[in-house]
Amino acid sequence: MSKARGERKLPKRTYEARVPALREALVKLQIALKPAPFSVLLVIAGDDASGKGEVVNILNGWLDPRGVETFAFHDLTDEERERPPMWRYWRSLPPRGRMAIYSGGWHAEALATDPRNARELAHFEETLQHLTHFEGLLTADGALIVKVWLKLSKSAQRERLLALEEDPDTAWRVSPDDWKHHRDYERLSQLSKHMRRVTHRPAAPWHVVDAADPRARNVAVADIVLARFHAHLHALARPEKIKKPGRIVALRPAGLRRLRAFPLDQELSESDYEAKRDKWLGRLNRAVRSAGQQGRSVVWVFEGWDAAGKGGAIRRLTSAIDARDYRVIPVAKPTDEEKSHHYLWRFWRHIPRAGRVTIYDRSWYGRVLVERIEGFCRETEWRRAYDELNDFEEQLTAHGIIVLKFWLHLSKAEQLRRFRRREDTGYKRHKINDEDWRNRRQWSAYEIAIGDMLALTDRPNAPWHLIPADNKRFARLEILKISCQQIGAALEQV
Amino acid sequence: MSKARGERKLPKRTYEARVPALREALVKLQIALKPAPFSVLLVIAGDDASGKGEVVNILNGWLDPRGVETFAFHDLTDEERERPPMWRYWRSLPPRGRMAIYSGGWHAEALATDPRNARELAHFEETLQHLTHFEGLLTADGALIVKVWLKLSKSAQRERLLALEEDPDTAWRVSPDDWKHHRDYERLSQLSKHMRRVTHRPAAPWHVVDAADPRARNVAVADIVLARFHAHLHALARPEKIKKPGRIVALRPAGLRRLRAFPLDQELSESDYEAKRDKWLGRLNRAVRSAGQQGRSVVWVFEGWDAAGKGGAIRRLTSAIDARDYRVIPVAKPTDEEKSHHYLWRFWRHIPRAGRVTIYDRSWYGRVLVERIEGFCRETEWRRAYDELNDFEEQLTAHGIIVLKFWLHLSKAEQLRRFRRREDTGYKRHKINDEDWRNRRQWSAYEIAIGDMLALTDRPNAPWHLIPADNKRFARLEILKISCQQIGAALEQV
Numbered sequence: 001m002s003k004a005r006g007e008r009k010l011p012k013r014t015y016e017a018r019v020p021a022l023r024e025a026l027v028k029l030q031i032a033l034k035p036a037p038f039s040v041l042l043v044i045a046g047d048d049a050s051g052k053g054e055v056v057n058i059l060n061g062w063l064d065p066r067g068v069e070t071f072a073f074h075d076l077t078d079e080e081r082e083r084p085p086m087w088r089y090w091r092s093l094p095p096r097g098r099m100a101i102y103s104g105g106w107h108a109e110a111l112a113t114d115p116r117n118a119r120e121l122a123h124f125e126e127t128l129q130h131l132t133h134f135e136g137l138l139t140a141d142g143a144l145i146v147k148v149w150l151k152l153s154k155s156a157q158r159e160r161l162l163a164l165e166e167d168p169d170t171a172w173r174v175s176p177d178d179w180k181h182h183r184d185y186e187r188l189s190q191l192s193k194h195m196r197r198v199t200h201r202p203a204a205p206w207h208v209v210d211a212a213d214p215r216a217r218n219v220a221v222a223d224i225v226l227a228r229f230h231a232h233l234h235a236l237a238r239p240e241k242i243k244k245p246g247r248i249v250a251l252r253p254a255g256l257r258r259l260r261a262f263p264l265d266q267e268l269s270e271s272d273y274e275a276k277r278d279k280w281l282g283r284l285n286r287a288v289r290s291a292g293q294q295g296r297s298v299v300w301v302f303e304g305w306d307a308a309g310k311g312g313a314i315r316r317l318t319s320a321i322d323a324r325d326y327r328v329i330p331v332a333k334p335t336d337e338e339k340s341h342h343y344l345w346r347f348w349r350h351i352p353r354a355g356r357v358t359i360y361d362r363s364w365y366g367r368v369l370v371e372r373i374e375g376f377c378r379e380t381e382w383r384r385a386y387d388e389l390n391d392f393e394e395q396l397t398a399h400g401i402i403v404l405k406f407w408l409h410l411s412k413a414e415q416l417r418r419f420r421r422r423e424d425t426g427y428k429r430h431k432i433n434d435e436d437w438r439n440r441r442q443w444s445a446y447e448i449a450i451g452d453m454l455a456l457t458d459r460p461n462a463p464w465h466l467i468p469a470d471n472k473r474f475a476r477l478e479i480l481k482i483s484c485q486q487i488g489a490a491l492e493q494v
Numbered sequence: 495m496s497k498a499r500g501e502r503k504l505p506k507r508t509y510e511a512r513v514p515a516l517r518e519a520l521v522k523l524q525i526a527l528k529p530a531p532f533s534v535l536l537v538i539a540g541d542d543a544s545g546k547g548e549v550v551n552i553l554n555g556w557l558d559p560r561g562v563e564t565f566a567f568h569d570l571t572d573e574e575r576e577r578p579p580m581w582r583y584w585r586s587l588p589p590r591g592r593m594a595i596y597s598g599g600w601h602a603e604a605l606a607t608d609p610r611n612a613r614e615l616a617h618f619e620e621t622l623q624h625l626t627h628f629e630g631l632l633t634a635d636g637a638l639i640v641k642v643w644l645k646l647s648k649s650a651q652r653e654r655l656l657a658l659e660e661d662p663d664t665a666w667r668v669s670p671d672d673w674k675h676h677r678d679y680e681r682l683s684q685l686s687k688h689m690r691r692v693t694h695r696p697a698a699p700w701h702v703v704d705a706a707d708p709r710a711r712n713v714a715v716a717d718i719v720l721a722r723f724h725a726h727l728h729a730l731a732r733p734e735k736i737k738k739p740g741r742i743v744a745l746r747p748a749g750l751r752r753l754r755a756f757p758l759d760q761e762l763s764e765s766d767y768e769a770k771r772d773k774w775l776g777r778l779n780r781a782v783r784s785a786g787q788q789g790r791s792v793v794w795v796f797e798g799w800d801a802a803g804k805g806g807a808i809r810r811l812t813s814a815i816d817a818r819d820y821r822v823i824p825v826a827k828p829t830d831e832e833k834s835h836h837y838l839w840r841f842w843r844h845i846p847r848a849g850r851v852t853i854y855d856r857s858w859y860g861r862v863l864v865e866r867i868e869g870f871c872r873e874t875e876w877r878r879a880y881d882e883l884n885d886f887e888e889q890l891t892a893h894g895i896i897v898l899k900f901w902l903h904l905s906k907a908e909q910l911r912r913f914r915r916r917e918d919t920g921y922k923r924h925k926i927n928d929e930d931w932r933n934r935r936q937w938s939a940y941e942i943a944i945g946d947m948l949a950l951t952d953r954p955n956a957p958w959h960l961i962p963a964d965n966k967r968f969a970r971l972e973i974l975k976i977s978c979q980q981i982g983a984a985l986e987q988v
Contacts, residue, residue: 031924053816060817065808066855072818077573103818314559322547323554324566324597336830361560430525 010216022222023062029229030067030099036233038142039094042225043105046150047192048181049160049174050211055150056103058218059225069094072103082295082354084399085127086134090348093138095340105147106131107199111192128198133391139203140384141342144232147204148221149196150211154185245375248445251383255455256448262466264411266474273473280480281320287487288321292355297401298487299352300359303369304408305446306436307418308469309476310361313408316476317483318359326357331366343367343377344392351396364389368453373445386456393462402490403462404483407450408469412443504710516716517556523723524561524593530727532636533588536719537599540644541686542675543654543668544705549644550597552712553719563588566597576789576848578893579621580628584842587632589834599641600625601693605686622692627885633697634878635836638726641698642715643690644705648679739869742939745877749949750942756960758905760968767967774974775814781981782815786849791895792981793846794853797863798902799940800930801912802963803970804855807902810970811977812853820851825860837861837871838886845890858883862947867939880950887956896984897956898977901944902963906937 033040042059044052056070071092080088086106094100110131115124135145152160161178164170181188196206207224211217250256291298300317302310318326329350338346344364352358367389372382393403419440422432439446458464465482469475527534536553538546550564565586574582580600588594604625609618629639646654655672658664675682690700701718705711744750785792794811796804812820823844832840838858846852861883866876887897913934916926933940952958959976963969 053818056817057813061809061813064805065812065820065822065853066805066824069821070817077571079571079573101817311558311560315555318559319551319555323550323564323595324547326559327563328559330560359559 008210008216009213010219012215015215015219018219019062022219022226025226026059026062026222027064029226030064032233033099033229034067034097036236037096038144038232038236039096040099040229041094041138041143041145042099042101043107043145043147044101044103044150044221045105045107045148046209046211047152047157047189048178049157049164050150050152051160051214051217052103052150054214055148055218055221056101059101059221062222063099068099068101070101070103073106073109079353083351084395084401086130086395087348087351089134090345093341093345095337096142097340106134107147107195111188111195114188114191125198128195130395132199132201135199135204136201137344137388138342139201140381142236143342144228145204146225146228147199147206148224149192149206149208150217150221151208152211154182154189156212157182157185243375243379245373245379248373248448250448251452252455253451255453256451258454259409259447259451259466262409262468264409264414264468264470266468266471268471268474268477270473273477276477277316277480280477280484281316283484284317284320284480284487287484287491288325288357290491291402291487292325292357294491295354295400296491297352297354298357299396299401299403300357300483301363301365301403301405302359302361302408303363303365303406304467304469305410305415306439307415307422307432308408308410309472310408312472313406313467313476313479314359314361317479320480321357325355326359327352328359328361331360331362344388347392352401364392365453365457368457369446369449370439372449373442386453389457390459390462393457393459397461402487404465404486405462406465406467406479406482407454408467408475410469412440414470415440502704502710503707504713506709509709509713512713513556516713516720519720520553520556520716521558523720524558526727527593527723528561528591530730531590532638532726532730533590534593534723535588535632535637535639536593536595537601537639537641538595538597538644538715539599539601539642540703540705541646541651541683542672543651543658544644544646545654545708545711546597546644548708549642549712549715550595553595553715556716557593562593562595564595564597567600567603573847577845578889578895580624580889581842581845583628584839587835587839589831590636591834600628601641601689605682605689608682608685619692622689624889626693626695629693629698630695631838631882632836633695634875636730637836638722639698640719640722641693641700642718643686643700643702644711644715645702646705648676648683650706651676651679737869737873739867739873742867742942744942745946746949747945749947750945752948753903753941753945753960756903756962758903758908758962758964760962760965762965762968762971764967767971770971771810771974774971774978775810777978778811778814778974778981781978781985782819782851784985785896785981786819786851788985789848789894790985791846791848792851793890793895793897794851794977795857795859795897795899796853796855796902797857797859797900798961798963799904799909800933801909801916801926802902802904803966804902806966807900807961807970807973808853808855811973814974815851819849820853821846822853822855825854825856838882841886846895858886859947859951862951863940863943864933866943867936880947883951884953884956887951887953891955896981898959898980899956900959900961900973900976901948902961902969904963906934908964909934 044055044059046052060068060070073088076088089106092100092102110124110127113120113124113127115121139145161174161182164174196208200206209217209220209224288298300314302314304310314328318328327350334343334346347360347364350358350360367377367385368382371377377385396403419432419436423429454464454466465479467475467478467482538549538553540546554562554564567582570582583600586594586596604618604621607614607618607621609615633639655668655676658668690702694700703711703714703718782792794808796808798804808822812822821844825840828837828840841854841858844852844854861871861879862876865871871879890897913926913930917923948958948960959973961969961972961976
């Protein structure tokens with residue numbers, strides 16, 4: 001962590017002489033940012049009465065307000081409360097080329113919990129890990145995160161509070177809580193220092209600024225923003241090229257072995273299927289309703305080979321669920337709004353409210369499948385994605401969301417039969433195109449990527465279910481059964 | 495309104511023979527819809543126990559769930575409650591090429607208010623007008639709206655309720671309210687009949703379906719959807735071409751006269767400006783804070799000639815407002831998500847929560863300015879836009895939002911001076927491009943369009959304020975003064 005910055009006292013005249021150049025530099029920053037491939041996140045956090053709001057307002061005055069948005073996270077709305085804690089931060093993220101200022105950042109909410117006992121402290125530590133991970137995700141994606149902590153000594157804080165109380169225009173800003181916090185200065189100071197130490201990372205460091213003199217404070221913050229921005233721009237001047245991937249090599253051969261050893265010769269007659277189907281549909285209906293009544297959401301993830309029958313399986317599944325409770329999200333090319341954000345942003349958008357169901361037809365796993373194989377992202381990007389995906393799902397399940405992941409597995413021969421049948425059947429012809437044939441030629445590359453995915457993202461909280469899909473009826477019934485069992489087990493655990 | 499459809503009784507065998515063809519036809523509909531330039535909104539409303547949920551579920555089963563989303567509007571979330579009533583419907587609209595099914599539609603919420611006295615009835619009528627207007631907007635934009643009313647006679651309703659109660663699996667669906675409504679059948683029936691009559695329009699008619707026999711009901715609904723869809727597709731086969739506009743002719747010469755007669759020779763010295771500015775900034779700060787405390791939002795709309803100083807005026811304004819309370823929305827080219835919706839959708843998205851401020855740098859008036867002049871939309875489209883914009887603002891102000899609209903007016907000579915200065919000043923050069931020069935050559939066409947806008951959208955609830963902007967200081971002070979006065983007046987009215 002950098003030491004507290006800011007000169008002791010900045011005379012008014014010196015300040016006023018410096019401001020025009022700072023303003024111009026900040027507006028130029030915004031002009032340079034507009035076409036840049038990253039966003040800027042500026043966190044203004046700090047001790048009570050250190051002037052966070054003033055700094056935020058002054059920066060907004062210096063910047064062109066059309067390229068920046070300011071967020072302060074007050075009480076949770078009910079739409080936020082019904083989703084994992086980080087959802088509200090994800091929805092506030094600016095697209096590339098724009099800047100957001102966070103008054104208090106996501107850190108203020110964590111500090112406000114004011115943990116005392118062991119349980120609260122453990123929860124606090126966990127939250128800090130989430131925040132660090134969140135910032136890590138964003139900086140790895142290129143975002144520039146500038147975190148400023150405005151520091152005030154206990155005596156300076158007292159002076160500031162008294163001065164605020166004296167002026168009738170600002171007296172309302174001092175609450176009894178402020179004085180309570182002031183009396184508790186040492187403890188709270190230790191807590192925030194600990195927070196900064198834990199969430200300090202080379203790519204998202206804390207900049208501590210002495211806030212005793214407001215003018216020196218303002219200039220120091222602007223200087224930090226400018227310095228970090230130019231260093232960031234400079235570092236990006238020679239971006240790592242995306243190379244066409246060479247031969248795909250397995251990271252975890254065990255996954256590939258699991259996939260290849262998986263039997264696909266199951267049989268299920270039409271009559272057996274029909275005898276059992278309705279029973280399982282009924283059970284699924286009851287399972288999803290119980291989950292909903294308990295405010296538990298269900299997220300289904302369907303991945304599988306082209307023509308493996310994802311669409312049909314989803315239809316069977318949804319036939320058991322009240323249409324008013326579910327959404328099916330087909331994951332195709334991202335829209336331009338989605339492209340201008342982190343790749344997980346488009347999935348965070350659709351996280352269901354408490355008690356609702358979202359079914360993803362293809363999913364975030366595209367990152368380690370098609371994007372890996374086609375070279376749509378860099379090797380470093382798909383390599384770190386396994387951890388990112390695990391963490392994403394961890395956040396869902398920690399919030400009580402039941403995550404059910406299915407890989408619909410197909411033999412290469414059966415895929416060929418289905419492709420041919422599609423080409424021959426009039427109203428199915430739209431379902432087959434050149435891309436499907438191209439993917440098929442990459443079969444063994446995909447096998448390796450699927451194997452790695454299974455090995456690296458098969459976790460107790462969100463396990464992969466391999467479904468043999470050469471026999472469609474068998475596959476559909478398996479999915480129904482596993483879904484019922486998994487939902488039932490998840491509801492019993494609590 | 496069409497008469498109730500649906501055969502008396504459909505034998506199971508006939509039904510099962512018809513379903514496969516219906517399913518195939520519905521899936522083909524979705525394939526044809528995907529590239530089509532419109533969305534499909536299917537409203538399934540009806541009497542209690544008429545099987546709305548069943549129909550919605552059956553249609554979802556017949557359709558490919560990946561191209562359709564179902565909505566039911568339950569209790570308002572607090573994010574919805576803090577915005578005009580239609581906001582929740584706007585946010586649910588599907589993009590072109592997709593379909594949404596609305597269980598109960600927006601009509602169920604209106605009917606649920608169950609108006610009794612004169613005041614409630616007046617409010618109900620007003621709501622129906624809003625709904626009609628909403629549907630009119632969407633159908634004029636090309637959307638296909640299919641509204642189905644499932645009708646059940648009093649005796650059939652009684653039978654259905656008893657049958658539901660008998661089956662332990664469905665007994666929970668019958669509430670005491672259902673029986674209360676049943677006893678009140680005649681009155682509620684009259685109310686919904688009245689609702690259908692008022693909201694019936696050639697482009698969004700009600701289809702009444704006899705729901706006594708579930709099988710006949712399901713088939714009737716599917717038939718209606720298919721017939722309406724094909725008629726719609728057929729009607730769109732020869733879309734009206736967008737013609738390059740000819741000479742722009744004023745609709746309301748009075749507006750043009752007002753614009754041309756507007757004096758631009760105001761003077762304000764630097765010292766006079768500075769003497770007054772801080773006083774007005776302080777007042778504005780207090781005015782916005784009072785509004786916020788009362789849960790009143792403020793929406794600023796800035797329109798004006800290129801280089802008229804919108805950006806500077808917005809900066810001055812925002813310098814008086816806490817950065818955590820406002821957003822500035824620069825309106826440029828729509829994103830592809832925005833393009834796939836009604837042109838007002840992108841503005842509805844950003845409507846502030848209660849007590850917050852949104853500042854639009856350019857706005858929905860682009861429809862009757864640049865889009866009219868450049869021929870980006872059809873003549874019928876910009877001609878009806880005046881009413882649409884008035885209605886949009888009416889909805890905002892009816893919800894208590896304070897709408898402040900400014901036209902920053904400039905002389906042609908002053909614009910030229912500013913363009914030249916921008917070209918000469920290094921860091922301002924990005925602010926001037928070929929488009930600005932092209933717009934300038936269209937000066938008199940713009941004058942006419944601006945005049946029409948002023949004449950047709952200057953309304954007591956959201957008046958236009960013409961600001962003489964040849965002198966930037968004068969303009970900024972005027973904007974501050976008028977904003978204070980208008981906010982003050984709006985707060986006093988309540």
